[in-house]
Amino acid sequence: MKNVINPDEYRFSNRAKTRSAKPFCRLIPTAALSIALISVLLTGCLEPVPQQTVYKETTTDTTASVYSENDAGGTELPFGVKLQVDPSVLIPCELERVVDGDTIIVHNPDGKRLRVRLTGINAPESVHEDENKNTEEGRDSSKFLKELLADVKTVYLEYDVEEFDQYNRTLAYVWIDTGSTYIMVNEIILATGHAKPVYIKPNLRYADAFREYEK
Numbered sequence: 001m002k003n004v005i006n007p008d009e010y011r012f013s014n015r016a017k018t019r020s021a022k023p024f025c026r027l028i029p030t031a032a033l034s035i036a037l038i039s040v041l042l043t044g045c046l047e048p049v050p051q052q053t054v055y056k057e058t059t060t061d062t063t064a065s066v067y068s069e070n071d072a073g074g075t076e077l078p079f080g081v082k083l084q085v086d087p088s089v090l091i092p093c094e095l096e097r098v099v100d101g102d103t104i105i106v107h108n109p110d111g112k113r114l115r116v117r118l119t120g121i122n123a124p125e126s127v128h129e130d131e132n133k134n135t136e137e138g139r140d141s142s143k144f145l146k147e148l149l150a151d152v153k154t155v156y157l158e159y160d161v162e163e164f165d166q167y168n169r170t171l172a173y174v175w176i177d178t179g180s181t182y183i184m185v186n187e188i189i190l191a192t193g194h195a196k197p198v199y200i201k202p203n204l205r206y207a208d209a210f211r212e213y214e215k
């Protein structure tokens with residue numbers, strides 16, 4: 001008969017349903033836990049992250065000025081000059097004497113006597129053979145340079161492109177050591193109004209700086 005249920009078949013069917021339901025039941029807590037964890041993680045990711053403050057270490061430059069207050073008036077160079085030099089290019093020479101406002105006599109490291117014409121400047125005449133060409137301004141310029149170098153025993157020469165002029169004089173920028181830095185004699189003479197700048201090619205290394213002293 002079609003409506004008669006076999007007890008054995010019924011028990012087998014219930015056991016099968018029970019077995020198939022158990023894994024599904026075990027998955028429910030696991031799935032719920034997974035969903036909860038994902039929710040927590042997503043919540044943390046979506047919350048705005050506080051911006052990290054970055055602190056940059058700053059240091060105060062306490063390096064002392066290369067110019068002493070006595071020599072350079074604090075941070076300024078003597079006579080208001082501005083040029084500086086790499087000491088490695090300088091040639092120390094023994095100063096013999098000052099000739100006039102733009103010429104000196106020195107002895108180089110080999111002991112050779114050089115008549116040095118200061119490059120890029122022209123002072124008024126003071127020792128010309130023709131006395132009529134000598135001027136009071138020239139004598140003042142010569143006096144100024146003599147006083148400037150009165151206590152100087154060593155001067156430092158810096159050469160430009162050409163080392164000699166048509167009279168075989170040595171062409172150079174002359175530097176002196178203040179004890180804390182080097183300053184250029186050529187520029188000092190210009191800055192104090194005892195000479196005017198001249199521009200003779202190819203020795204134009206400091207031409208732009210010298211133009212500031214045009215009057």
